[in-house]
Amino acid sequence: MAGTETSKIPQHRKLYELLRKHIVEGVYPKGSLLPSENELCSTHDVTRPTVRQALSRLASEGYIIKHQGKGSIVRSLPKGIGILSLQGTTSGVGKHNLKTKPISKPYTRKWPEDFPFDLSELELESGCIVLERTRIVDGSPVLYEISYIPNINLPRFTNKSFENKSLFDVMRSNYDIEVIGGNQKIMAILANKEIGNYLNIEEGDPILKLERKLETNRSGYSFYSSIYCNTNNFYLEGSF
Amino acid sequence: MAGTETSKIPQHRKLYELLRKHIVEGVYPKGSLLPSENELCSTHDVTRPTVRQALSRLASEGYIIKHQGKGSIVRSLPKGIGILSLQGTTSGVGKHNLKTKPISKPYTRKWPEDFPFDLSELELESGCIVLERTRIVDGSPVLYEISYIPNINLPRFTNKSFENKSLFDVMRSNYDIEVIGGNQKIMAILANKEIGNYLNIEEGDPILKLERKLETNRSGYSFYSSIYCNTNNFYLEGSF
DNA sequence: GAGTGGTCTAGACCACGCA
DNA sequence: GCGTGGTCTAGACCACTCT
Numbered sequence: 458m459a460g461t462e463t464s465k466i467p468q469h470r471k472l473y474e475l476l477r478k479h480i481v482e483g484v485y486p487k488g489s490l491l492p493s494e495n496e497l498c499s500t501h502d503v504t505r506p507t508v509r510q511a512l513s514r515l516a517s518e519g520y521i522i523k524h525q526g527k528g529s530i531v532r533s534l535p536k537g538i539g540i541l542s543l544q545g546t547t548s549g550v551g552k553h554n555l556k557t558k559p560i561s562k563p564y565t566r567k568w569p570e571d572f573p574f575d576l577s578e579l580e581l582e583s584g585c586i587v588l589e590r591t592r593i594v595d596g597s598p599v600l601y602e603i604s605y606i607p608n609i610n611l612p613r614f615t616n617k618s619f620e621n622k623s624l625f626d627v628m629r630s631n632y633d634i635e636v637i638g639g640n641q642k643i644m645a646i647l648a649n650k651e652i653g654n655y656l657n658i659e660e661g662d663p664i665l666k667l668e669r670k671l672e673t674n675r676s677g678y679s680f681y682s683s684i685y686c687n688t689n690n691f692y693l694e695g696s697f
Numbered sequence: 698m699a700g701t702e703t704s705k706i707p708q709h710r711k712l713y714e715l716l717r718k719h720i721v722e723g724v725y726p727k728g729s730l731l732p733s734e735n736e737l738c739s740t741h742d743v744t745r746p747t748v749r750q751a752l753s754r755l756a757s758e759g760y761i762i763k764h765q766g767k768g769s770i771v772r773s774l775p776k777g778i779g780i781l782s783l784q785g786t787t788s789g790v791g792k793h794n795l796k797t798k799p800i801s802k803p804y805t806r807k808w809p810e811d812f813p814f815d816l817s818e819l820e821l822e823s824g825c826i827v828l829e830r831t832r833i834v835d836g837s838p839v840l841y842e843i844s845y846i847p848n849i850n851l852p853r854f855t856n857k858s859f860e861n862k863s864l865f866d867v868m869r870s871n872y873d874i875e876v877i878g879g880n881q882k883i884m885a886i887l888a889n890k891e892i893g894n895y896l897n898i899e900e901g902d903p904i905l906k907l908e909r910k911l912e913t914n915r916s917g918y919s920f921y922s923s924i925y926c927n928t929n930n931f932y933l934e935g936s937f
Numbered sequence: 938g939a940g941t942g943g944t945c946t947a948g949a950c951c952a953c954g955c956a
Numbered sequence: 957g958c959g960t961g962g963t964c965t966a967g968a969c970c971a972c973t974c975t
Binding site for chain 1: 954
């Protein structure tokens with residue numbers, strides 16, 4: 458009744474986000490047991506399948522490990538950069554001091570010629586908005602990310618600020634667009650001068666390159682990222 | 698009643714594997730719709746949550762995309778190497794001609810000094826079995842994988858053949874050990890002479906390195922892999 | 938034996954896409 | 957309006973772990 462804003466969020470998602478927050482904040486320390494599924498049921502007034510959906514997402518993202526007959530054990534927080542899930546590039550970076558710095562204001566352009574994903578007619582003729590940012594962990598640049606967003610029905614987008622904000626958050630709060638899935642290609646390349654500059658490494662150093670496609674709840678609407686990652690001091694981490 | 702061997706496999710898993718096989722074999726071509734969830738229910742005599750569990754795994758591994766109100770659409774088969782899920786390194790390689798070639802027979806040794814994961818007392822004092830293999834796609838080597846398996850209760854393991862067999866299959870069929878989860882670290886490095894040799898590339902070429910930990914249904918029992926990957930012609934692919 | 942997670946049933950209502 | 961997937965309920969039985 459009260460709060461039409463938040464009541465759209467499914468129960469399993471609310472529980473997932475609550476538990477995730479508690480794990481990250483140390484309410485449930487590493488190695489400890491989460492409350493049992495039945496406890497969570499009665500505490501949050503939901504049924505087991507709902508609880509299990511939340512827990513299975515926590516497990517697939519590496520926050521917990523489930524053991525039959527024992528319970529759900531909190532894992533050590535990932536020390537790497539959890540870029541392999543879709544929670545944004547910053548998820549799981551833990552207590553590291555992470556900042557996002559825009560290289561320039563967002564600008565519009567035609568799609569690059571050698572774009573690594575297939576584009577629809579609509580996407581092609583609309584052009585794209587480009588966002589260039591670096592992510593800085595503990596003072597040193599680790600990621601250089603170029604995001605390509607189809608320029609379709611996004612009023613005043615280029616005026617938004619992205620400093621220390623997730624692109625996902627901006628899309629969700631301003632346009633009600635949520636990422637529901639995606640896929641990515643990963644390869645190793647050598648840094649050129651430009652990338653080396655952004656990541657503060659030498660030309661010829663090995664770096665990771667990711668090409669990502671993020672699908673949203675708007676049917677047929679996706680956005681795209683190319684990410685260059687310096688893995689000398691950090692590595693990408695993923696769970697399954 | 699008949700077949701105590703197979704009847705242990707959960708229904709959602711059987712359905713998942715059936716649908717996956719059909720997708721890979723082209724029974725459901727790219728872009729086509731899978732049968733609806735309710736159809737699958739009646740066809741396979743299960744209820745919707747069971748069907749949904751199978752479909753959600755297919756979706757998370759990138760085989761299908763679900764669209765509310767439309768149905769589950771078969772995606773194009775990944776052209777990369779689906780190493781980011783836990784289905785073995787060969788999953789999703791599609792119609793490419795993939796072969797697994799052992800570098801040597803499995804051998805036992807102490808754990809390496811600089812092992813990238815924490816080991817238990819039991820694992821440490823038991824030592825490990827090492828398996829070195831290359832994966833060859835369309836005639837050129839793409840992966841060089843070193844697997845570390847704790848030498849605990851695995852009778853006659855070093856006599857098994859691993860040529861063109863998944864380590865997962867050997868573990869499951871011989872020892873009833875199944876992989877239930879894991880995590881991995883990914884970084885970019887430069888090939889040294891040895892790796893360059895295995896992957897048929899130059900020293901100093903950029904390659905991907907993965908450190909994986911695979912957890913099994915034996916409580917506390919995991920195995921480990923270091924994987925070196927030549928991404929000049931192929932790339933790693935993952936979905937979420 | 939008690940408690941845990943793993944699996945499964947048999948329904949229900951809703952939001953969405955399409956004709 | 958109809959069928960689709962998204963969410964959720966209220967139970968059930970089993971296999972596993974611990975004591």
